[in-house]
Amino acid sequence: MISLEIFGAWLAVLLTLCILSFLYDDNPFYKAAEHLYIGMSAGYALVMAFWQGVRPNLFGRLWPQIPTDENSSLFQTIWYSIYDFFNLITTGFGIFDRSIFPEGGIPEYDEIKLIYLIPFILGIFMLLRLVPKVGWLARWAIAYIVGMAAGLRFYRYLTSDILAQIQASAVDFSLDWVGVINGLILFIGTLTGLVYFFFSSEHKGSIGTLSKIGIYFLMIKFGASFGYAVMGRISLLIGRIDELKQFSTSEYHYATPILSIFIIICLAIWTFAGKGVSREHSVS
Amino acid sequence: MNRIKNILVSLGSLDRRVIFIIVGLSVLIPLLKPDWVSLPIKNKAHSQRVFDELNLLEPNSKVLLSFDYGPSTMPEIHPMAIALLRHMFAKNIKVYGIALWDTGNFMSTDAFSQVSKEFEIAYDKDYVNLGYKPGGEAVIQGLTSDFRTKYKSDLSGNNIDHLLLMKNVNNLEDFDFVISLSAGDPGSKQWVQFGTDPSNIPFTTGCTSIQVTDIIPYVENNQILGILEGMPGAAEYESLVETELHTMGVSLTPGKASSMMSAQSIAHIVIVLFIIFGNISYFSRRREDRNNS
Numbered sequence: 001m002i003s004l005e006i007f008g009a010w011l012a013v014l015l016t017l018c019i020l021s022f023l024y025d026d027n028p029f030y031k032a033a034e035h036l037y038i039g040m041s042a043g044y045a046l047v048m049a050f051w052q053g054v055r056p057n058l059f060g061r062l063w064p065q066i067p068t069d070e071n072s073s074l075f076q077t078i079w080y081s082i083y084d085f086f087n088l089i090t091t092g093f094g095i096f097d098r099s100i101f102p103e104g105g106i107p108e109y110d111e112i113k114l115i116y117l118i119p120f121i122l123g124i125f126m127l128l129r130l131v132p133k134v135g136w137l138a139r140w141a142i143a144y145i146v147g148m149a150a151g152l153r154f155y156r157y158l159t160s161d162i163l164a165q166i167q168a169s170a171v172d173f174s175l176d177w178v179g180v181i182n183g184l185i186l187f188i189g190t191l192t193g194l195v196y197f198f199f200s201s202e203h204k205g206s207i208g209t210l211s212k213i214g215i216y217f218l219m220i221k222f223g224a225s226f227g228y229a230v231m232g233r234i235s236l237l238i239g240r241i242d243e244l245k246q247f248s249t250s251e252y253h254y255a256t257p258i259l260s261i262f263i264i265i266c267l268a269i270w271t272f273a274g275k276g277v278s279r280e281h282s283v284s
Numbered sequence: 285m286n287r288i289k290n291i292l293v294s295l296g297s298l299d300r301r302v303i304f305i306i307v308g309l310s311v312l313i314p315l316l317k318p319d320w321v322s323l324p325i326k327n328k329a330h331s332q333r334v335f336d337e338l339n340l341l342e343p344n345s346k347v348l349l350s351f352d353y354g355p356s357t358m359p360e361i362h363p364m365a366i367a368l369l370r371h372m373f374a375k376n377i378k379v380y381g382i383a384l385w386d387t388g389n390f391m392s393t394d395a396f397s398q399v400s401k402e403f404e405i406a407y408d409k410d411y412v413n414l415g416y417k418p419g420g421e422a423v424i425q426g427l428t429s430d431f432r433t434k435y436k437s438d439l440s441g442n443n444i445d446h447l448l449l450m451k452n453v454n455n456l457e458d459f460d461f462v463i464s465l466s467a468g469d470p471g472s473k474q475w476v477q478f479g480t481d482p483s484n485i486p487f488t489t490g491c492t493s494i495q496v497t498d499i500i501p502y503v504e505n506n507q508i509l510g511i512l513e514g515m516p517g518a519a520e521y522e523s524l525v526e527t528e529l530h531t532m533g534v535s536l537t538p539g540k541a542s543s544m545m546s547a548q549s550i551a552h553i554v555i556v557l558f559i560i561f562g563n564i565s566y567f568s569r570r571r572e573d574r575n576n577s
Contacts, residue, residue, distance in 0.1 A: 023304045048386040053418040108436040152421065156477040160507065164481070168505035186504075225497045228514070232360065232493035234311070234551045235515040238544045239359025241311050 006255075009247045013255040016240050017263050024267060055100060058120060061113045065105035079112065080105070189217040289568065296558075296565025303558055310554040314546040321546045330503060331520035333510030334488045335371070338461070339528070343376040345460040346453065350475065351395070353467035354387025357492050361465050362391060363518035363541035364490035368463060369399040371525045373410060374534060378449055380459070382435075383416040384423060384470040389439060391465075402536055412449045415439030420470030424478040428456045456483045466491045472499050476507050490517060519545045 018033035063083040066076075087101035088094070122141040129138040169190040171183035195207060196214030203211045248256035314321040341347070349368065353361045372379055381392040392413050405411060414435050417423045426434040431453055437443055444450045452458060462480050464487070466472040472489040480487035486509055491499055493514030502508040512521055522539030529536060 024301060045386075048416075049418065052386065052416060057418075152425070153477075156421075156482070160477040160481045160502075164505055164507060165501055168501070221497060225494075228493040228496045230555060231514055231516070231548070231552070234548055234555075235360045235493065235544075236357070237308075237551075238311055238315070238515070238547050241308070241547075242315055242359070242540075242544065245312075245315055 006252055009252045010255045010259070013244060013247050013259050016244060017259055020240075021263055021267060025271075027267060027270060029263060029266070054123075055106065056108055058116055058123070059101070060106040060108050061116045062120065063101070063105045064109035064112060065102075065107045066110055066112070076112075188213070193217050289564075292561055293565045293568050296561035296563070306558075307551055307554055310550045311547045314550050315544070318543060318546065321550055323546050323549050325516075325519050325523050325542060325545055327520045327524060328513070328517075330511045330513065331517050331524065334490075334512055335510075335521060335524045335528075337486060337488060337509045338368070338371055338377075339375070341375065341377055341460055345377050346380060346458065347372060347377050347461045347463060348380045348382065348456070348459045349392075350462070350464045350466075351381060351383040351388035351392040352385050352464055352471040353391060353492075354385055355390065357467040358391070359540075359544070360492050360514045360518065361467060361490060362395065363515070363539050364512050364521060365391065365395040365465055366398060367518065367521045367525045367539055367541075368465075368490070369395055370402065370529065370536065371521075373399060373403040373405050374525075374529055374532060376410075379411040380449070380453070381411065381413040381415075384420055384474070385467070386416050386418070389416045393439070408447050408449055412444075412447055413439045414444070421474045421478045424456075424470070424474055428479060428483050431455055431458075456480075456485060459485060461485070462487045464489045464491075466495065468492070468495065471495070472502075472508065476502050481507060488512075490521075515541050515544060515548055 018029040022030040125137040125141040192214035196211040244256045464475045488509045490512035496513045518541035
């Protein structure tokens with residue numbers, strides 16, 4: 001009997017090996033796994049965005065589950081008839097079970113917030129990009145997003161990144177000599193790095209010397225970033241290999257060795273059939 | 285001399301697939317045979333600072349732990365989550381899990397369930413898992429003013445007003461410490477800018493290696509109190525927690541990151557050697573070309 005866990009392990013091993021097979025050459029196994037990954041990611045992101053974002057935060061605020069009785073206002077009755085109309089469409093006129101719009105409203109909030117009609121309309125404008133004649137309406141929504149994001153981020157960025165970092169680059173002479181030297185290096189690095197990005201005058205003479213020192217500081221930064229990037233990628237490789245090792249036992253019906261042999265044989269056949277290794281790869 | 289040079293030049297001109305196999309073996313062998321290669325783990329000041337800051341917290345302190353990562357960065361960050369939870373639960377600290385990444389829900393659920401088997405902890409007594417909310421920095425901004433504008437229920441759908449641990453939690457200022465386990469944006473940076481800097485709350489982070497150089501300026505300026513840097517950071521924290529728990533009389537299975545560090549070190553040595561061989565090969569060829577012309 002193959003349990004869901006064992007099936008999952010075999011699938012994980014197969015997809016890992018398919019992706020790793022790209023190290024040999026671009027091949028159908030890699031392409032299949034890549035397409036599956038992109039499709040799955042897009043589908044997952046869409047579903048999560050709807051069920052975690054749009055439904056509770058937009059529909060949940062426009063049509064919350066509030067108690068209805070004989071005293072319900074005319075507005076409320078009309079408003080919730082629109083909700084029922086949406087439900088009718090999403091259930092295919094009653095063919096499917098209702099899931100997006102449950103009976104009586106969406107739980108969580110207890111007050112209708114009509115202000116959320118603005119994002120609802122802007123959201124529809126965004127979708128109108130698919131209709132060439134009225135596609136220009138999407139610009140309104142984009143303008144709102146850009147303006148809102150810029151306004152929201154500007155002040156915080158200025159405070160935490162610019163002002164706080166300028167403050168941090170000042171040399172504190174009350175520290176011990178190691179701290180003072182460290183502060184001086186930091187100060188020179190910041191200053192010369194900024195001079196390198198100063199393009200209003202030609203980089204000659206003293207400005208040229210300072211910008212050259214700035215380049216060395218930048219190169220040290222790029223070197224550190226590269227080192228950390230290699231470390232990160234190796235960590236991910238270790239993670240995958242550790243999982244392959246875990247799934248190579250009898251508990252998982254030897255998923256890793258069996259699938260490795262299968263993929264190697266298939267790649268060999270594919271290569272000898274003349275479809276693989278399309279170009280010479282060498283390190284130079 | 286010429287022979288050695290020729291060997292180095294040919295090593296630097298190896299087919300990339302041979303290099304991949306050698307790097308793969310350098311990772312595989314230490315994982316299969318950990319006794320063959322056992323390298324010590326030395327704690328860096330940044331990991332020690334994270335440990336010390338959390339160690340200063342009183343029992344029953346409230347810590348907000350944000351799971352801002354997913355399965356793709358699990359080998360680097362998940363061991364940090366396990367080690368941090370072990371440390372906090374051993375000190376009887378109350379943990380509030382949230383996520384700014386949709387995949388963070390899987391990570392938090394797995395981490396809490398793993399650690400809850402090791403300690404006698406209960407949901408809504410020692411920890412709560414509030415789950416993912418979309419919006420990134422907007423969520424953080426919302427939490428600084430009113431927690432309930434963003435979270436009405438926990439991950440299981442329980443109304444947060446019915447949760448005992450949420451009784452006196454109204455906004456971010458009600459927490460004693462915030463931790464972000466971050467693999468990108470939204471993550472550590474957004475927590476500093478929108479959450480902990482404006483609210484002046486102690487904050488630390490564990491992040492992927494690739495993020496470290498971007499986050500370090502905040503650490504140097506004490507906007508972030510220490511940092512766990514990728515897998516080595518996780519291994520260092522595991523060893524610190526292991527030592528601490530040992531003194532408390534608690535013995536647990538060793539952490540995952542520690543067991544992987546030998547593979548990491550060996551792979552780095554191999555890569556550094558190939559960079560050197562590649563450079564020797566490049567400069568030798570260039571000199572030959574110049575001499576020929």
